[in-house]
Amino acid sequence: MAKGTHADEAQAFSSRLKQALEDAGVRPSPAVVASEFNLRYWGKSITAHTARAWLAGVAIPMQDKIRTLSEWLHVNPDELRFGPRTGVLLAREQEPGAERLSLQDREMLAQYLALPPMHRKTVQEVVAALAVAARAAASGPPLSRKAKGER
Template sequence: MAKGVHAEEAQAFSVRLKQALEAAGVRPSPAVVASEFNLRYWGKSITAHTARAWLAGLSIPMQDKIRTLSEWLHVSPDELRFGPRPGPVLAMDSGAMERQLNLQDRQMLAQYLALPHAHRKTVQEVVAAMAVAAAHAQAAANRPGGQPAK
Protein backbone atom coordinates (compact mmCIF):
# COMPACT_ATOMS: atom_id res chain seq x y z
CA MET A 1 0.00 0.00 0.00
CA ALA A 2 1.16 3.53 -0.72
CA LYS A 3 2.28 5.66 2.18
CA GLY A 4 1.09 9.14 3.08
CA VAL A 5 -2.30 10.29 1.90
CA HIS A 6 -3.59 6.83 0.95
CA ALA A 7 -2.59 5.40 4.33
CA GLU A 8 -4.34 8.27 6.11
CA GLU A 9 -7.45 7.79 3.96
CA ALA A 10 -7.49 4.07 4.69
CA GLN A 11 -7.17 4.72 8.43
CA ALA A 12 -9.97 7.30 8.32
CA PHE A 13 -12.16 4.86 6.36
CA SER A 14 -11.48 2.20 8.98
CA VAL A 15 -12.68 4.51 11.75
CA ARG A 16 -15.86 5.38 9.83
CA LEU A 17 -16.53 1.71 9.04
CA LYS A 18 -16.16 0.72 12.69
CA GLN A 19 -18.48 3.56 13.74
CA ALA A 20 -21.09 2.48 11.18
CA LEU A 21 -20.82 -1.14 12.33
CA GLU A 22 -21.21 -0.08 15.96
CA ALA A 23 -24.22 2.10 15.12
CA ALA A 24 -25.81 -0.84 13.30
CA GLY A 25 -25.14 -3.16 16.25
CA VAL A 26 -22.63 -5.28 14.34
CA ARG A 27 -19.47 -6.55 16.03
CA PRO A 28 -16.43 -5.28 14.06
CA SER A 29 -14.99 -8.75 13.60
CA PRO A 30 -13.43 -9.65 10.24
CA ALA A 31 -15.34 -12.95 10.16
CA VAL A 32 -18.66 -11.27 10.97
CA VAL A 33 -18.10 -8.44 8.49
CA ALA A 34 -17.10 -10.85 5.70
CA SER A 35 -20.04 -13.16 6.34
CA GLU A 36 -22.65 -10.40 6.56
CA PHE A 37 -21.17 -8.53 3.59
CA ASN A 38 -21.18 -11.66 1.42
CA LEU A 39 -24.89 -12.20 2.15
CA ARG A 40 -25.61 -8.83 0.52
CA TYR A 41 -23.01 -8.56 -2.26
CA TRP A 42 -23.71 -10.19 -5.58
CA GLY A 43 -20.13 -10.07 -6.86
CA LYS A 44 -17.20 -12.23 -5.83
CA SER A 45 -17.23 -12.95 -2.09
CA ILE A 46 -14.67 -11.35 0.18
CA THR A 47 -12.57 -13.18 2.72
CA ALA A 48 -12.12 -12.42 6.40
CA HIS A 49 -8.60 -11.29 5.42
CA THR A 50 -10.10 -8.60 3.16
CA ALA A 51 -12.50 -7.46 5.90
CA ARG A 52 -9.57 -7.38 8.35
CA ALA A 53 -7.67 -5.08 5.97
CA TRP A 54 -10.67 -2.71 5.84
CA LEU A 55 -11.05 -2.74 9.64
CA ALA A 56 -7.31 -2.29 10.23
CA GLY A 57 -7.05 0.67 7.86
CA LEU A 58 -4.82 -1.15 5.39
CA SER A 59 -7.12 -0.84 2.39
CA ILE A 60 -10.29 0.79 1.13
CA PRO A 61 -12.90 -1.24 -0.76
CA MET A 62 -13.86 -0.44 -4.33
CA GLN A 63 -16.96 1.72 -4.86
CA ASP A 64 -19.33 -1.20 -5.56
CA LYS A 65 -18.36 -2.75 -2.22
CA ILE A 66 -18.71 0.61 -0.44
CA ARG A 67 -22.23 0.84 -1.89
CA THR A 68 -23.07 -2.59 -0.46
CA LEU A 69 -21.58 -1.67 2.92
CA SER A 70 -23.49 1.61 2.99
CA GLU A 71 -26.82 -0.05 2.15
CA TRP A 72 -26.21 -2.70 4.81
CA LEU A 73 -25.14 -0.20 7.49
CA HIS A 74 -27.62 2.56 6.51
CA VAL A 75 -25.05 5.28 5.85
CA SER A 76 -24.44 7.20 2.65
CA PRO A 77 -21.69 5.80 0.41
CA ASP A 78 -19.99 9.22 0.25
CA GLU A 79 -20.04 9.63 4.01
CA LEU A 80 -18.63 6.13 4.53
CA ARG A 81 -15.87 6.67 1.96
CA PHE A 82 -14.99 10.33 2.55
CA GLY A 83 -16.56 11.32 5.88
CA PRO A 84 -19.38 13.72 6.63
CA ARG A 85 -19.64 16.85 4.55
CA PRO A 86 -20.33 20.04 6.45
CA GLY A 87 -23.90 21.24 6.06
CA PRO A 88 -25.06 24.83 6.10
CA VAL A 89 -24.99 25.08 9.90
CA LEU A 90 -21.51 23.56 10.16
CA ALA A 91 -20.23 25.90 7.47
CA MET A 92 -21.15 28.94 9.58
CA ASP A 93 -18.49 30.58 11.66
CA SER A 94 -19.00 30.22 15.41
CA GLY A 95 -20.26 33.80 15.80
CA ALA A 96 -22.97 33.31 13.16
CA MET A 97 -23.98 30.01 14.75
CA GLU A 98 -24.09 31.60 18.20
CA ARG A 99 -26.45 34.31 16.92
CA GLN A 100 -28.76 31.68 15.36
CA LEU A 101 -29.06 29.47 18.46
CA ASN A 102 -31.01 30.41 21.56
CA LEU A 103 -30.47 28.84 24.99
CA GLN A 104 -32.92 26.01 24.34
CA ASP A 105 -31.17 25.19 21.05
CA ARG A 106 -27.77 25.07 22.77
CA GLN A 107 -29.13 22.86 25.57
CA MET A 108 -30.70 20.51 23.04
CA LEU A 109 -27.43 20.28 21.09
CA ALA A 110 -25.49 19.51 24.28
CA GLN A 111 -27.94 16.71 25.09
CA TYR A 112 -27.71 15.41 21.51
CA LEU A 113 -23.90 15.34 21.66
CA ALA A 114 -24.07 13.35 24.91
CA LEU A 115 -26.13 10.58 23.25
CA PRO A 116 -24.54 7.32 22.05
CA HIS A 117 -23.89 7.18 18.30
CA ALA A 118 -26.86 4.86 17.62
CA HIS A 119 -29.26 7.26 19.37
CA ARG A 120 -27.81 10.22 17.47
CA LYS A 121 -28.53 8.38 14.23
CA THR A 122 -32.17 7.96 15.30
CA VAL A 123 -32.45 11.68 16.08
CA GLN A 124 -30.90 12.51 12.68
CA GLU A 125 -33.44 10.29 10.91
CA VAL A 126 -36.36 11.90 12.79
CA VAL A 127 -35.14 15.41 11.96
CA ALA A 128 -34.64 14.46 8.30
CA ALA A 129 -38.18 13.03 8.13
CA MET A 130 -39.59 16.17 9.74
CA ALA A 131 -37.70 18.37 7.24
CA VAL A 132 -39.19 16.39 4.34
CA ALA A 133 -42.70 16.71 5.85
CA ALA A 134 -42.22 20.46 6.35
CA ALA A 135 -41.02 20.87 2.76
CA HIS A 136 -44.09 19.00 1.48
CA ALA A 137 -46.39 21.12 3.64
CA GLN A 138 -44.72 24.31 2.37
CA ALA A 139 -45.03 23.15 -1.25
CA ALA A 140 -48.74 22.39 -0.70
CA ALA A 141 -49.29 25.81 0.86
CA ASN A 142 -47.65 27.47 -2.16
CA ARG A 143 -49.96 25.74 -4.67
CA PRO A 144 -52.97 27.69 -5.95
CA GLY A 145 -55.74 27.19 -3.42
CA GLY A 146 -53.26 25.72 -0.90
CA GLN A 147 -54.35 22.20 -1.77
CA PRO A 148 -52.01 19.21 -1.69
CA ALA A 149 -51.22 17.50 -4.99
CA LYS A 150 -53.38 14.49 -5.88
Protein backbone atom coordinates in the same frame (compact mmCIF):
# COMPACT_ATOMS: atom_id res chain seq x y z
CA MET B 1 3.45 11.32 6.76
CA ALA B 2 2.00 13.74 4.19
CA LYS B 3 -1.56 14.86 4.64
CA GLY B 4 -4.05 13.05 2.45
CA THR B 5 -1.96 9.95 1.73
CA HIS B 6 -3.64 6.67 0.92
CA ALA B 7 -2.61 5.28 4.31
CA ASP B 8 -4.28 8.23 6.08
CA GLU B 9 -7.42 7.79 3.98
CA ALA B 10 -7.52 4.05 4.70
CA GLN B 11 -7.17 4.69 8.45
CA ALA B 12 -9.95 7.29 8.34
CA PHE B 13 -12.17 4.89 6.38
CA SER B 14 -11.46 2.17 8.94
CA SER B 15 -12.59 4.46 11.77
CA ARG B 16 -15.81 5.35 9.95
CA LEU B 17 -16.51 1.70 9.13
CA LYS B 18 -15.98 0.62 12.74
CA GLN B 19 -18.29 3.41 13.94
CA ALA B 20 -20.99 2.41 11.43
CA LEU B 21 -20.70 -1.21 12.54
CA GLU B 22 -20.95 -0.19 16.20
CA ASP B 23 -23.97 2.02 15.49
CA ALA B 24 -25.64 -0.90 13.72
CA GLY B 25 -24.90 -3.25 16.62
CA VAL B 26 -22.50 -5.38 14.56
CA ARG B 27 -19.30 -6.74 16.10
CA PRO B 28 -16.32 -5.41 14.08
CA SER B 29 -14.88 -8.88 13.51
CA PRO B 30 -13.38 -9.70 10.09
CA ALA B 31 -15.30 -13.01 9.99
CA VAL B 32 -18.61 -11.33 10.90
CA VAL B 33 -18.09 -8.47 8.46
CA ALA B 34 -17.15 -10.82 5.61
CA SER B 35 -20.08 -13.15 6.29
CA GLU B 36 -22.68 -10.39 6.60
CA PHE B 37 -21.25 -8.48 3.62
CA ASN B 38 -21.31 -11.58 1.40
CA LEU B 39 -24.99 -12.15 2.20
CA ARG B 40 -25.75 -8.76 0.62
CA TYR B 41 -23.19 -8.40 -2.17
CA TRP B 42 -24.10 -9.64 -5.64
CA GLY B 43 -20.49 -9.89 -6.90
CA LYS B 44 -17.56 -12.09 -5.95
CA SER B 45 -17.54 -12.70 -2.20
CA ILE B 46 -14.84 -11.28 0.02
CA THR B 47 -12.66 -13.15 2.49
CA ALA B 48 -12.15 -12.43 6.17
CA HIS B 49 -8.66 -11.28 5.15
CA THR B 50 -10.20 -8.55 2.97
CA ALA B 51 -12.55 -7.47 5.76
CA ARG B 52 -9.56 -7.43 8.15
CA ALA B 53 -7.73 -5.08 5.76
CA TRP B 54 -10.72 -2.71 5.76
CA LEU B 55 -10.98 -2.80 9.55
CA ALA B 56 -7.23 -2.39 10.06
CA GLY B 57 -7.03 0.65 7.80
CA VAL B 58 -4.86 -1.08 5.22
CA ALA B 59 -7.31 -1.03 2.30
CA ILE B 60 -10.38 0.83 1.10
CA PRO B 61 -13.08 -1.13 -0.77
CA MET B 62 -14.14 -0.26 -4.30
CA GLN B 63 -17.25 1.90 -4.71
CA ASP B 64 -19.62 -1.02 -5.39
CA LYS B 65 -18.56 -2.62 -2.11
CA ILE B 66 -18.88 0.70 -0.27
CA ARG B 67 -22.42 0.95 -1.64
CA THR B 68 -23.22 -2.52 -0.27
CA LEU B 69 -21.67 -1.66 3.11
CA SER B 70 -23.63 1.59 3.28
CA GLU B 71 -26.95 -0.09 2.42
CA TRP B 72 -26.31 -2.80 5.01
CA LEU B 73 -25.26 -0.36 7.74
CA HIS B 74 -27.74 2.37 6.76
CA VAL B 75 -25.15 5.10 6.26
CA ASN B 76 -24.48 7.51 3.43
CA PRO B 77 -21.97 5.89 1.02
CA ASP B 78 -20.11 9.16 0.40
CA GLU B 79 -19.78 9.81 4.13
CA LEU B 80 -18.60 6.25 4.72
CA ARG B 81 -15.92 6.63 2.06
CA PHE B 82 -14.90 10.28 2.46
CA GLY B 83 -16.16 11.37 5.88
CA PRO B 84 -18.87 13.78 7.00
CA ARG B 85 -19.97 16.53 4.68
CA THR B 86 -18.64 19.97 5.38
CA GLY B 87 -20.40 23.22 4.65
CA VAL B 88 -24.17 23.49 4.66
CA LEU B 89 -25.90 20.92 6.83
CA LEU B 90 -29.26 19.48 5.96
CA ALA B 91 -32.15 21.17 7.76
CA ARG B 92 -32.87 18.04 9.81
CA GLU B 93 -29.26 17.99 10.99
CA GLN B 94 -29.55 21.57 12.19
CA GLU B 95 -32.52 20.86 14.45
CA PRO B 96 -31.73 21.02 18.17
CA GLY B 97 -31.34 17.55 19.62
CA ALA B 98 -30.98 15.90 16.21
CA GLU B 99 -29.07 12.65 16.70
CA ARG B 100 -27.91 9.77 14.58
CA LEU B 101 -30.55 7.09 14.57
CA SER B 102 -29.64 3.56 15.55
CA LEU B 103 -30.27 0.68 13.17
CA GLN B 104 -33.27 -0.36 15.29
CA ASP B 105 -34.70 3.19 15.10
CA ARG B 106 -34.29 3.29 11.32
CA GLU B 107 -35.92 -0.13 10.95
CA MET B 108 -38.81 0.96 13.17
CA LEU B 109 -39.28 4.14 11.10
CA ALA B 110 -39.27 2.13 7.87
CA GLN B 111 -41.96 -0.15 9.31
CA TYR B 112 -43.96 2.88 10.46
CA LEU B 113 -43.78 4.46 7.00
CA ALA B 114 -45.10 1.22 5.48
CA LEU B 115 -48.25 1.35 7.64
CA PRO B 116 -51.56 2.60 6.26
CA PRO B 117 -52.50 6.14 7.42
CA MET B 118 -55.06 4.88 9.95
CA HIS B 119 -52.42 2.78 11.72
CA ARG B 120 -49.87 5.60 11.57
CA LYS B 121 -52.34 7.80 13.43
CA THR B 122 -52.65 5.16 16.15
CA VAL B 123 -48.86 4.99 16.49
CA GLN B 124 -48.69 8.80 16.66
CA GLU B 125 -51.27 8.83 19.46
CA VAL B 126 -49.39 6.16 21.43
CA VAL B 127 -46.10 8.05 21.05
CA ALA B 128 -47.77 11.32 22.13
CA ALA B 129 -49.22 9.60 25.22
CA LEU B 130 -45.82 8.13 26.09
CA ALA B 131 -44.20 11.55 25.69
CA VAL B 132 -46.73 13.07 28.10
CA ALA B 133 -46.06 10.24 30.59
CA ALA B 134 -42.29 10.72 30.26
CA ARG B 135 -42.58 14.47 30.87
CA ALA B 136 -44.75 13.83 33.91
CA ALA B 137 -42.28 11.28 35.27
CA ALA B 138 -39.39 13.67 34.70
CA SER B 139 -41.12 16.45 36.64
CA GLY B 140 -41.00 14.43 39.83
CA PRO B 141 -42.75 11.65 41.68
CA PRO B 142 -46.53 11.89 41.96
CA LEU B 143 -47.89 12.90 45.33
CA SER B 144 -49.22 10.08 47.46
CA ARG B 145 -52.89 10.07 48.44
CA LYS B 146 -51.86 10.98 51.97
CA ALA B 147 -49.81 13.98 50.75
CA LYS B 148 -52.80 15.12 48.66
CA GLY B 149 -54.97 15.04 51.78
CA GLU B 150 -57.08 12.09 50.66
CA ARG B 151 -58.11 9.32 53.02
